[in-house]
Each structure stands twice: as structure tokens, then as C-alpha cells.
Amino acid sequence: MSTGFESHLDDLTAGFVPFPADRADEYRRLGYWMDRPLDSILTDAAATWPDRTAVTDPNVSYTFAELLKRADGVAAALRQRGIATGDRLLLQLPNTCQFAVALFGALRAGAVPVMCLPGHRAAELSHFAGVSGAVGLIVADTIAGFDYRQLAQELVDAHPGLRHVFVDGDPGPFESWSALADLDAPAAEREPVDPNLPALLLVSGGTTGLPKLIARTHNDYLYNAVACAQACELSGDDVYLVALPAGHNFPLACPGLLGSMTVGATTVFTTDPSPESAFALIDRYKITVTGLVNALAKVWTQACEWEPVLPTSLRLVQVGGSRMTPEEARYIRDGLTPGLSQIFGMAEGMLNFTRLGDPIDVVVNTQGRPMSPHDEMRVVDEAGAEVAPGEEGELLVRGPYTLNGYYRADEANARSFSPDGFYRTGDRVRIFADGPRAGYVEVTGRIKDVIHRGGETVSASDLEEHLFAHPAIYAAAAVALPDEYLGEKICAAVVFSAAPITLAELNQFLDERGVSAHARPDVLAAMPTLPKTAVGKVDKKKVVAQLASG
Template sequence: MDEKDWTDWPEEFANAYRRAGHWRDRTLSELLCDQARDLGERIALVSPSGRLSYAELDTRVTHLARGLADLPVRPGERVLLQLPNREEYVIALFALLRIGAVPILAPPSLGRADLVALTRLSAAAVHVVADRHGRRDLGPVAAEVARACPSLRRLVVAGDPGTGNGIALGALEEKGAALTGGFPDVSPNALALLLLSGGTTGTPKLIPRTHADYAYNARASAEVCGVGADSVYLAVLPVSHNFTMVSPGLLGVLCSGGTVVLCPDPSPTTALALVETEGVTITSLVPALVPHWLDEAARGGRNLSSLEVLQVGGSRLDDTTARRVRPELGCGLQQVFGMAEGLNNYTRLDDPEDIVCTTQGRPLSPSDEVLVVDEEGRPVPPGQPGELLTRGPYTLRGYYRAREQDRLCFTAEGFYRTGDLVTRTERGDLVVVGRVKDQVNRAGEKIAAVEVEEHLLAIPGVRAAALVGVPDPFLGERAVAVLVAGGHRPSVAEVRGLLLERGVAAFKVPDEVRFAAVLPLTGIGKVDKRRLRTELGSS
């Protein structure tokens, strides 16, 4: 790989992170080998296909790694890894890491245009894809991507490869079982994998993560989240997401000797059944799923007493829903505010309930550097909103092959401009106010969408809410609230009265109220405001 493809940490910072014990001399693949040696028959992975001990998982990873190397997949080559939550994902991920290849973690929901763009950007040589995802046949899309991208020379299919040029993942694993030989030496400081940025507009950027920084991210997250050998983690969200992979997610749990349970679909019925049958102790959701879990739990019939921690992240959880978690699910809430680019913030397990329900946590690492600044880049005092800037031992210093974008996304001192609008309390807890660009510019007044959405969600019967700006010839933008309501649908006048009663400034009250059965979501579970604006603007 060309070193110019991404910006590494400056040597002085890298040395400091090593001295602090954050970065260690082990790759992600070696961490699994260590657990297989030490834990042997302890269950590592549960999926619809069955149960795998640490030793069995490591053996299957070795077999597939040899099969992939024989294909050949070479060290440093980028591989598009696009599988749903099934055991093949975990096996393929570690197999690619073992041979020094660089997996690109792409969700199965990704469309042709994004797949083509990412493949061209990365010059990926291999595409590992499932034959189906739900009712969707992924084969035709994979074939279109291959035709559009000359760098792709092999298609590996988990399931039926069909009659085309694909080869079955299972066949590679079976072939590898008959092969022998070692694997290349991989530096802990080498590029381990590429994550997709979580932006809601445009093609996702690629985020480089090294073995050293990603392992630290997983290990430190597991410690903060109280994850250990007795933990059972339910992966409800796609494991291709950073949240489900390392916060503490799949990697954090496996690094701690716990058990990962893969949920085949995100439905609350499926998930809560697994909580009961597998004794799940911790899981993670995006805010949009939380009300559905609460509804499903209220129906009864499931023993959820094993569940200790419900993590919620990906976007801000409103205070009203947050306060329902403990009394209705019987477990603690942990808010998680982070990004695939690096910085993770967690409310701590021993935080007071008010802190847990009203803030999005504080930085994971003592070496995380956080600034909250105004539009001129000047630090703002506690309680004042500003853009969050950060750098640290697991936060990137530049995107993959995106030097021009890096000039906009990073300061001269290497701080990443997150684009998140936050306030910081006196004790260092962060409260997400919105996105720097997630504002409605109404007649020159800037309205933070998240602030108004918080009040809208407190209206009885409102289950979900989004505030967006729609072009208006007189106001510049008019504020439109899109609500998902059960039963009574409040009028604009009712909404106005209720918000004014709550002390909302008159100019922040929505000009218009619309209703929807559901709010459209992006691939990572955030409300797709770009789509909402387009739909509202054309109606």
C-alpha cells in the first residue's frame, strides 16, 4: 500500500500513545489467537448457524485464511467485505486480517452507486458478498459492480455463488483446511481495515484504522462498559458499523473473553427472544429502535432479567425516551456518542441517572483531546454550544485517499472537525445539540433542529420527530416538523401551544407539521434528513 494513501499519526504522538500503554504490539488477528490458546472451549460466537468456541472460531479463521491466500488475496490488498450478521462475517473478517489484507466494512444495504464509488476509490481486488440479504438478491448488484470496476478480479460469495464467476466462501474454507503454511508478518501499526464514514449526504469516505489503534479502542471500550468473560453481547445493528464492531461491540467482547450473539434481523421480537434464550447482558441500539423495544417488552412474555446494559448511540436519544429505559426494561442505560473516525464518549455505569438520561457521555481515553469552538475556532465556555474538535490515540489524522477533503476536515494541529454541535458541562460531559449544518435558517435566525425535536418528542403520542428546513420565498427556509404519532395527530396550533408552554422561543416553533408512518433512515440508523427535505420540497 502506498503510504501516501492516508495520513498516519506524527511520531511524537505515536510514541506517547505507546508509552501510555494504549498501543500494544499485537494485531487484531493475534488477539483472537491469544484467546483461542487461553480460553479454548469457551463459547465465542452464537449465530443462527450454531455455536463456536474460541478454539473452533480460530481454526475456521485459519482454514479460510489459507483458502483466501491461495486464491490469491495478497497482503495489503483491499477487500470489499459485504456480509450480514452471520458467522461467515466474523470468520471472513479475521481471516482477511490474518493474511494482512485490508477489509472494507460495507453494510449489505449499500447500493450499487456507493459500492462502485468505494471500489474505485480503494482499488479493491476482491468482493466478499452474501448471495442474499433478506429478500434482496445481491448477486446482480455484485455483478454490476464488477463490470464497472476493473480492479475487482474475484467475487467470493457466502452462500450460492450461482453460475457466474463467483466462488463459494465455504469452498475456500474447505480447501484451506487441506493446506499448510504460515502467514505473513503484519505490523500492529499497519492499516488493519477501512470503515465507512457515517455522513448522511454524498458517498461515504473511507476511514483508515490500524491494528494498534482499533485494538485499543475495543479494549478501552470494554473496560468502560464493564465487559468481561461473563458478558454476553447481542449484535442487533449490522456488525459492519463501528458501534457494533468496537464500542465495545464484537471486537471488545472477544478481546475480553465474552460471548457474541449475532442477531439475524433487527426486529424487537427476534432480539428480545435472544436476550431471554442466550442470557444477553449487554446490547446496543440506535434511538429509532428504542421505542419499539419498549413496546415489545411491555407486551410481556419474555424474561429479560439477564440484561444489564442497553447502549444507545448513533444519534442523540431524547431525554423523555431515555428516562423510560430503566423502569420499562429493567436495565441500565448507557449513552454512546462516537464516530467511526475515532472519538468515543460514554456515560459511565455508575453515573447518576440524571447524567445518564440527559448527556451523551465523556471521552473514553485520558489521551483524548477535545475542544468545543465557535465559528472562528475559539474555545467556548461550558454550557455554550460549539463545534466538537478532537484528536487522540484512536482518532484518524486523515481519510483514505482524500487529501483535498482532509484540508477541510482537519485543523493544522491535527484536530478532526467532527461537524457535531455540542455543549460541555463543567465536569466534562458532552450534550449533543445537533450537527453544525443541521440547522434551519429561518429569516436569519438559526434554529438547532435537535433542540426543537427534543421538545416535540415530549408531546403526548409523538413517537418520533424530525425538524427540517424547506426553501421558502419569504423566510429563506421554513421549519417543517415531521412527526410519527400514535392515535391523535396534533395540529400546528396545538404543537405551537405545547412548545410555547415548554418555553420554546416563538421563532423556533415549526411553521408546518407533517405526519409520516415512519421516518426514513440512513444505512446506519440516523434520520435521513436529506431525503426528507427532498420529499417535502417536491410536495
């Protein structure tokens, strides 16, 4: 029987890898999965705390009831423009309340947001548009001098299916997001949501090639947000600061915006995470919880020595994105807040973090324990055999909120998943077998060739492909160099085939190729040759050693 709504669910499910039925039934039986749409977070909050502030930024605030009304108005407007259930929309907005309006507006319309980051450029966005089959794009006009309208025009020219572009600010040739979001339209009636299907698509950190898309279902992502909020002991008295890009899994649902909403807590957005700006916001709104990458946490801690306004209301700061040394953890814990929580997780799902009340030894020396009792972890050697308890190996995981396959990425899935559905994380870990650290994870290294720069995961192989395209470069290796603030900085070690170029010239070239700002080299090192392994591959350990020695 017809529902009266246009639906593109068949297209949405093409290339989506669902949870196996037996595991899905078990997660329901255990009460982890509630068979509700992800946006029920907002409808529940609006019904329970209608007049409580839901989101705020330096320019505007919305109560939960106001946010729901605006989201419903956006949903109705999107429907009027022909955006159907299951359609994908690229969402690339900065950290403002409009991000929340757009996210929930898309969800309320039955659309599936693709959570792009402000730093993504043409190479990544064109890839996301092509893989997802997106029909629309929501962007700002300009940020820090970069014109997203020009980028949008390039995408529309390359992808005819990208029919709708909404711009927050001066729309130029496109449609005004402000006009859309300000419409006082009645709520759009919606189709029933299948909670087993994708609610949104997150972006992978990128380990080989361009970032992959991660389909998070209504069931698994709602559980992710609720369980994270519980594990972090969030309550309606908390105020959460989104200091990292809001489209990241970390500030979105770990617990982030979504987890905060499940308990009626207020979320504050900022586009300026510098200590001076962030500390003023923390003082103004009495912010209690936030999530930071290691590099930013160290900058905040250092700034506590001289900033006149200190972040004294913070009770919990989650730090992740790259492994902290015990010395770094102690420094942040002693200088910023005793409520430090290390978090080791991934947009693919699996989350580990230390808890409030854990012994100091555990907080500073581990990256936490699994969020869910039904997170399954294996540590295996190079042959795929499980190692002895407490020994190092690659971490494989599955569970009630970990993906079962990347979206429309068969080749990557063949590499990234075991036959019985465990996700190969590419991280080297040990899981402590006894003592006070029993069950906690220590990250000891990585298997995949990636660089962790300021909380972003950059694929070395993808950057190398761009480097090889430059006519002056004969050979290249992208390697990580230690950095006090970024954790790791990106070094392009190259052999020139023509007159050498400067770092600025190289990054201008990469900018023209649409490479994300965070994935461009910090250092350009000219080498006469690149050392090789016995099988003829570039020996990156020797590259780093040679650079370090002189």
C-alpha cells in the first residue's frame, strides 16, 4: 500500500552492510537497541524539557522546543523541494546552532546527512558525493577566507545529481539556508523509520586512499549517544562545549551534542577553540564537559599558566585522537582538570575510555575500557591468531554500535573485516589481563600507514598519490614527525626530478587539487634517495631516522 511519500530507501540500502540478524536480535533483547529513530532524541527532549536551552552559540540560542520547531520547518521545506526519504545530503557547516538545526531538519525529513568537516575540500567532497549519491549540499558562505560557494559550484558541475545547494549566509547563485531555516512551516508528516537502516553517514579518518563513509544506523547510533552519556555520568545540570568540528563522531555522539540532549544538558558551540576564547565561554556558560584532541588539551593546559580567566567549572575533559604518554596525561590532569578521561575510539564504532573515579594509575597509563558490556575485542598477531592475554597485537572489534562494513566499499570491506564480522582497526594494542588495569586497553602503535595530526587521521598513501602528481617530484614518502602540540606533523620527504619547490608552492599545488587543509605537509624535506626495504618498498622508519639525524 502506498504511504503517499516518495522514498529512495532501495537506493539507500544499495551498498549498505546491515547487522546480522542474530546479533541484532540479541542487542534488542539486552535493551541496547530501542527501535526508535535517531531524531527521537530531540522529540523526547522537547517533550520533557521544552523550555530548557538546548543549543547556544555566540549569536543565538534555542530551547529544545524551539529547536524541534525549526527542525520540523526545515524538514517540511526539504520535502517541498523534492528531497525524499533515504536521500543523502552533504552537511558541511561550522560549529553553530545552525548545524543542529540542519542535522535534525534532515533527519526529520527522512534524509541521511553525510557528516562532512569544514576542512574537507573538492577531492573529499566530490568523493563523498559520488559514493553516497547525494542530492543536496548544506554549506556556509565563507570561513576564514575560503569560499564554499565556489566549491559548491565545482561539485554541482561534476555531479548533476547534486540538485540542491543551501548556503548559510550570502547564498550567491544558490538557495539561502537562512530563508529555509526561518520558515514557519508546519511539521512535515513522515514515513515510519526503519531503525536498522542508516541514520547518517560519518567519514572515516582515512587509512588507505580517500576517506570512506560509515553508515551508522538509528539503533546503533542512538545507543552510542545514550550509553556514552551514562558512562560519562552526564546530567541535566551539565553544559557541553563543542570545541572540535561538530561533524566528528567525538563531539557529535561520544557523548557530544546527541548524548547531552538525551539527559537535557545544554550544548554550546564555538568556532574558536583557542584558550582565550574557549575559557571565556566556559566561564560565561559554566561549561562542565568537553572533548579535546591531545594537542589542544596541552595548549589549554599551558594557557592556564597565564590566562586571566580559568576553566574552573570543567569537571570532565575527554582527550582522544592520538595516544597520550603518561607524562602528558599527568600534565593535563594536574594543570587543566583532575576530571581527565582518556578516550580511544573511532567513527567506525568501538569506544574505550577511562571513567571518573578510576585510579590515577589507570587514567594516565591506559586508553580506557570498552563502553559496552557487549563490545567484543580480539588481539591478534600477523597471522590472525589470538595472542596470549596481555600481549601486543592488532585490535579487532565488533559490537552493538560498530559497523559491519563501509558504505559502498566492497574492496575496503574485504580487507577491513574478518570472516566472522570483526573490524580490523589497524591499531596495535595490549589489553591488560590482571591487576587494577585488567580489561583496560593500552594503544602501543599502529598497523595502518596513517599520520595522526592534531586529532585528524591522514592517509599517507593518499597524500603520496597527490605528491607524485607534481611534475617536480620523482619519489615521495609521507611520514610522521613528532610534534609537541600536534602530536605528529606531516613531513613530505621527496626526491626532486627538476628544480626544487618550496613548501608553500607544494601546498598551493595540493590546495588546487582539493586536498584538505589538515592533510597538507607541515614540513618538506628534500632527499637524494629514499631508503628501501629488502622487498623494494620505501623504508619509512629509515626515512624518519635520517631526517632526525640531520
